[in-house]
């Protein structure tokens with residue numbers, strides 16, 4: 001909107017035409033549709049070739065992708081192919097009005113500073129965006145847009161890989177990024193066993209267990225539970241922070257949550273200031289009371 005240009009989406013896959021309408025209802029003005037069985041699974045060569053061709057034809061100012069496993073591989077190859085810059089894993093985006101440059105913000109130097117990066121000399125400007133940092137656009141049923149079905153010239157695509165099978169990674173026990181409710185514990189728990197209380201509360205409301213880095217560093221819980229700049233970025237409907245002070249590195253990982261409940265002894269700490277509901281007191285008294293009420 002700030003650039004007064006069209007927002008276009010690129011949809012690639014197999015038998016996915018019906019999803020184009022969904023993209024329009026979520027804000028796309030134009031959808032470029034590539035629907036072919038060769039795109040059934042993501043593979044770098046065909047996907048990169050098709051998107052690079054489209055970029056050269058349409059000359060967009062900006063290309064955005066999710067910083068997912070696929071997005072990280074896809075975006076970097078396309079950027080190299082079309083000789084432009086890529087800012088990976090952004091946590092903030094804005095437009096510099098006088099230059100039309102995209103201001104791409106991301107943690108730098110091990111997360112100690114936030115750097116805003118500009119791609120001044122090359123176009124398009126490319127960024128991948130960290131999962132859940134931005135809220136999903138709301139749906140506007142019946143919104144109208146254009147769907148452009150693209151023909152695929154298979155003679156131009158040299159695929160050097162062959163898809164064999166998809167094997168799901170079941171080793172990861174927690175999927176914080178997808179959880180609607182997260183109950184997180186911090187150093188205020190005082191000891192490893194404190195997480196039993198956090199687990200009990202999480203279980204009673206169907207939530208996942210999160211943690212601050214202080215507790216992960218102390219060896220009380222596995223890294224896969226860590227929320228924050230060097231852990232997961234989450235945006236659940238409900239985030240309950242128990243004994244977490246709310247240092248900036250934790251807040252950047254959860255501040256887009258819909259409702260934040262903080263339980264803390266210190267009413268002045270940043271997490272209590274940020275919270276939708278701040279409960280002042282000892283978590284070892286408050287959490288058992290909440291669990292007792294929930295069990296009723």
Ligand SMILES: Cc1cc2nc3c(=O)[nH]c(=O)nc-3n(C[C@H](O)[C@H](O)[C@H](O)COP(=O)(O)OP(=O)(O)OC[C@H]3O[C@@H](n4cnc5c(N)ncnc54)[C@H](O)[C@@H]3O)c2cc1C
Pocket residue numbers: 110111112185186187188189211212213214215226227228229230231232242243244245246247248249250253263264265266269281282283284
């Ligand atoms: C480069 C870098 C990256 C980082 N990345 C992350 C990250 O990804 N995630 C992250 O979390 N941190 C990260 N950190 C660390 C961060 O700066 C903080 O040190 C950390 O978040 C603090 O964790 P905490 O809130 O659990 O502990 P503390 O800051 O020690 O807070 C403990 C809180 O518990 C409260 N409390 C104590 N006892 C009780 C009780 N009985 N009942 C209720 N409340 C109680 C206290 O009032 C206090 O507010 C990073 C730091 C750096 C430098």
